Amino acid sequence: TAPLSEVDPEIAQAIADEVGRQRGTLEMIASENFVPRAILETQGSVLTNKYAEGYPGRRYYGGCEFVDVAENLAIQRAKDLFGAEHANVQPHAGAQANVAVMQALMEHGDTLMGLSLAHGGHLTHGMKLNYSGKNFRIAAYEVDSESYRIDMDKVREQAVAERPDVIVAGWSAYPRQLDFEAFRSIADEVGAKLWVDMAHFAGLVAAGLHPNPVPYADVVSSTVHKTLAGPRSGFILTTENLKKKIDSAVFPGQQGGPLMQAIAGKAVAFKIAGSEEFAQRQRNTLAGAQILAERLTGADVAEHGVSVLTGGTDVHLVLVDLRHSELDGRQAEDLLHQVGITVNRNAVPWDPRPPMTTSGLRIGTPALATRGFGDAEFTEVADIIATALKPSPDVEVLSARVAKLADDFPLYEGLETW
Ligand code: PLP
Numbered sequence: 112t113a114p115l116s117e118v119d120p121e122i123a124q125a126i127a128d129e130v131g132r133q134r135g136t137l138e139m140i141a142s143e144n145f146v147p148r149a150i151l152e153t154q155g156s157v158l159t160n161k162y163a164e165g166y167p168g169r170r171y172y173g174g175c176e177f178v179d180v181a182e183n184l185a186i187q188r189a190k191d192l193f194g195a196e197h198a199n200v201q202p203h204a205g206a207q208a209n210v211a212v213m214q215a216l217m218e219h220g221d222t223l224m225g226l227s228l229a230h231g232g233h234l235t236h237g238m239k240l241n242y243s244g245k246n247f248r249i250a251a252y253e254v255d256s257e258s259y260r261i262d263m264d265k266v267r268e269q270a271v272a273e274r275p276d277v278i279v280a281g282w283s284a285y286p287r288q289l290d291f292e293a294f295r296s297i298a299d300e301v302g303a304k305l306w307v308d309m310a311h312f313a314g315l316v317a318a319g320l321h322p323n324p325v326p327y328a329d330v331v332s333s334t335v336h337k338t339l340a341g342p343r344s345g346f347i348l349t350t351e352n353l354k355k356k357i358d359s360a361v362f363p364g365q366q367g368g369p370l371m372q373a374i375a376g377k378a379v380a381f382k383i384a385g386s387e388e389f390a391q392r393q394r395n396t397l398a399g400a401q402i403l404a405e406r407l408t409g410a411d412v413a414e415h416g417v418s419v420l421t422g423g424t425d426v427h428l429v430l431v432d433l434r435h436s437e438l439d440g441r442q443a444e445d446l447l448h449q450v451g452i453t454v455n456r457n458a459v460p461w462d463p464r465p466p467m468t469t470s471g472l473r474i475g476t477p478a479l480a481t482r483g484f485g486d487a488e489f490t491e492v493a494d495i496i497a498t499a500l501k502p503s504p505d506v507e508v509l510s511a512r513v514a515k516l517a518d519d520f521p522l523y524e525g526l527e528t529w
Pocket of ligand 1 (some may be wrong): 283308310523
C-alpha cells in the first residue's frame with residue numbers, strides 16, 4: 112500500500128512533470144484529448160489485476176462475474192451510441208483493432224485499397240512496413256491534386272481497375288468528411304467489403320456532427336482516445352453476419368487477456384459520449400477548428416506563404432500548408448512549442464520537403480474543447496498561432512498569452528493522484 116512516490120520516486124516525478132506539462136501548455140495534437148477523472152479512476156483500478164480471456168459469459172477464467180458486467184455495459188453502450196448490431200470492445204488500441212479487421216475480412220495476398228499514408232491515411236491502411244502493407248497487395252488512393260479532397264469518381268475508377276477485396280475509408284490527417292454512401296456503392300460495384308476506420312472522427316459521429324458510417328460499412332473500427340475522449344484503446348462495430356468472424360479475429364486471433372480496466376473506461380466514455388454536455392463539446396471542437404482555419408487563410412498569413420489545405424475544415428483539425436513558407440513543418444512545430452502550444456508537423460500531399468522536416472502542421476481542437484474552450488478562446492489561440500507563423504514573432508509575448516489561457520482553464524483541478 113506504499114504510494115508510488117515512495118516505491119518509485121523517479122516514475123512519480125515523471126508523472127508529476129507530465130501533469131505540469133498538460134496543465135501549463137495548450138494541447139493541439141489532433142489525436143489527443145483529456146479523459147475525465149472518472150476514466151482516470153477506471154484506468155488505475157483493480158480491474159488491471161483480472162484475467163478474462165474469452166467474452167462475457169464465455170470466459171476461460173473463473174471470477175469474471177464483475178468484469179462481465181463492465182464489458183457488457185461497454186458493448187451495449189457502444190451499440191446504442193452508434194446504432195450498431197454488434198460491438199467488440201476488446202482491442203487494446205486502434206492498430207490492434209485494425210489488424211483484427213484485416214484478419215477477419217482478408218486472406219494473405221488479397222487487395223486492400225486505402226488512403227495513402229502520404230495523403231492522410233493511417234499506417235494500418237497499407238503502409239509498406241506495417242502488417243497491412245506486408246501481407247496484402249495495396250492499391251492506395253490519393254487526394255485530388257487541385258482540391259486536396261478525395262474525389263469519389265477517381266476512387267471508383269481505381270476500384271474498378273484494381274478490384275480490391277476490401278476498401279478502407281478513414282484517415283489520420285484529412286480535414287473533410289467522407290462520403291460513405293459513395294464508398295458503399297463503389298464497394299458493391301466491385302464486390303469489396305467496406306471497412307471504415309473512424310478513429311479520428313468518432314466523437315463527431317457520436318454527437319451527430321459527422322455522418323455515421325455504421326449503416327454503410329461492413330465493419331467500423333475506431334480508437335476511443337481521440338475525439339471520443341476515452342481511455343487509450345480501440346473497438347470494432349459490425350453486423351450480426353460478421354460478428355463471429357470479428358470476435359474470433361480479436362480473441363483468440365490477435366490478443367490474449369483483454370485489458371479490463373480499459374474496457375471499463377470505454378464503458379464510461381460511451382456513457383459520457385451520449386450526453387448533451389459531450390455534444391456541446393464536439394460542437395465547440397468543430398467551431399474551434401473552423402475559427403482556426405479561417406484565421407490561417409487570412410491575407411496577412413497568406414503573404415508569408417501560410418495556408419490551409421482544402422481552404423478550411425469540417426472536422427476537428429486543420430492542415431496547415433507551409434510549402435510556400437520559409438518555415439518548414441519542423442521549425443513551425445518547434446516555434447509553437449516555444450510559445451507553449453503542442454502540435455505535430457505533418458507531410459502535405461506531394462510534400463517537397465523530407466519526411467523528418469515536412470511542409471505542414473496538423474492542428475486539432477478536441478483537447479482544448481474538453482478543457483472548456485469556446486469561440487472566444489479559440490479565436491485567441493488562432494491569433495497566437497497566426498502571429499507565431501509570421502516572420503519575427505515575439506515569443507515572450509505569445510508565451511504570456513498562452514499562459515493566460517492555460518491559467519484561465521485549469522486542468523484536473525484538485526486532483527492529487529493520477
Ligand atoms: N486508425 C487511425 C485512423 C488512426 O489515426 C490511428 C492513430 O493514430 C489508429 C488507427 C491507431 O490507433 P492506436 O495508436 O491506438 O494504435
